[in-house]
Amino acid sequence: MGEFYLNKARILIVEDEAVVAENLEKVITDCGYDVVGRAASADDAVNAAIELKPDLILMDIVLLGVKNGIDASYEIKEKIAIPIIFLTAYSNLELIDKAKSVEPYAYIVKPFQDRQLFASIEMALYRIQMAKKLEESEERYHRMVANVPGMVYQFVLHPDGSMAFPFVSESCHELFGMGHRELMRDANLLLDIIHPDDQIGFYRSVADSAKSLSPWKWGGRGVVSGVERWFRCISRPERQADGDILWDGLVIEVTERKVAEKRIEEEYHRAEFYIDLMSHDINNINQVTRGYLELLLKMPDLPSKSRKYTETALDHVRKSADIISNVKTLSTVRLGELEIEKIDIYPMFASAVETVKSQSRDIRINSNITEGRYFIRGNALLFNVFSNLLNNAAKFDGRDIVEIDVDISSQGDGWRLEFKDRGPGIGDDYKKIIFNRLEQAGESTQGTGLGLTIVKYIVESYGGKVWVEDRVEGDRTQGSNFIVMLLKGG
16 A cells, blocks of 8 residues: 555546446555545546545546546546546547646556556655645745755656756755765765665665666665765655656665664673573572472471471572573574474473473373374474473463363374363463563463463474464363464474
């Protein structure tokens, strides 16, 4: 849809052939616009334009009745300012000259390509928006240009391949160290500033934009007074009657942003180093603390109150270790430190089952996963997927006996694993964000850990998917079904 409209552009179709109008409506709708109405005669077109006030009118010149599309356009223009694109199967010069007097935004001869129509509509919407801004006042326009944090410009490409800047704002001097009048006299002054390594990309982007009349966006380096600086350019082209292509656009300097991005990258690597350093030292402290607490619990004469406090402290030490492990796992996934290879699902699943069942609660896990049969493209992090899903299912099941069903089945080129619990269930809104730790809110019973986020990161790093449904469709109170799709191993 048009980039310059916050909402879909509203278009009125004026065409007397029903089949053509129907096809035209489909094309326009597929392009992302709204068709607000259709008319088959000049009078109907005028009435519809006044009543519906569309953003744009596609007007066939030959219509039912005495009046034609040009007549209708004159009447519409007298009553309301709406941009018009003429559509016609006739391309004779007399008709075109008569149509010109209405000042249409385009004149398209049938048959035309969908892309041509789309480009014409886009340009029409763009031009009318620019016209409205210019109507507000020339003085206000110049004040606005003067306050823009960058250089406003018009750039033209002539049919012979030469280039020029018909207009450049005064901020040109601040960005490029040259006066705007100098640049308007000689476009090469600015083109020569482009960094040698970025020149090919610059000229190619201009050529591509000119060919397709698509928005021109380019980012690259310039050398100003011997200093390398980064710039970002954006504009929209318009083909002129004489064959010129004119871009109205903006150039801003983004050197600070580029420097900041580099600094962020450096800080990220530094943070990774701190994670490694701190996780090692804190884990050592946790291991010592955990050892002493476990020794305390083995003392036969430990008072019950002291035992309770010791168990609570031990539980928090374990949670601290889990947090460090989870952060380290997320970092490992993001960096892609472990290679993807063909692995058997069973050993890691069996290890995760053993770990989860080692808890003091009675946890029963029913599964049809067997050894040597189910292979995927993965790595050692698969254990974390299974342990987090099983622990999550056990954690929120308040029953004395926790029962979890794990089923695996073939689905296309992947294995579908289902982890079905009998917990309190998950609301539909929460299902959408439960795997994103940063968005978790609204259901405190679901916890605040990183487990499910880790599951998502790992599964997606394998090229798989994970989501959650109700174990019993339509009844969340019967528990949840976490579904993991993993690609089969070669």
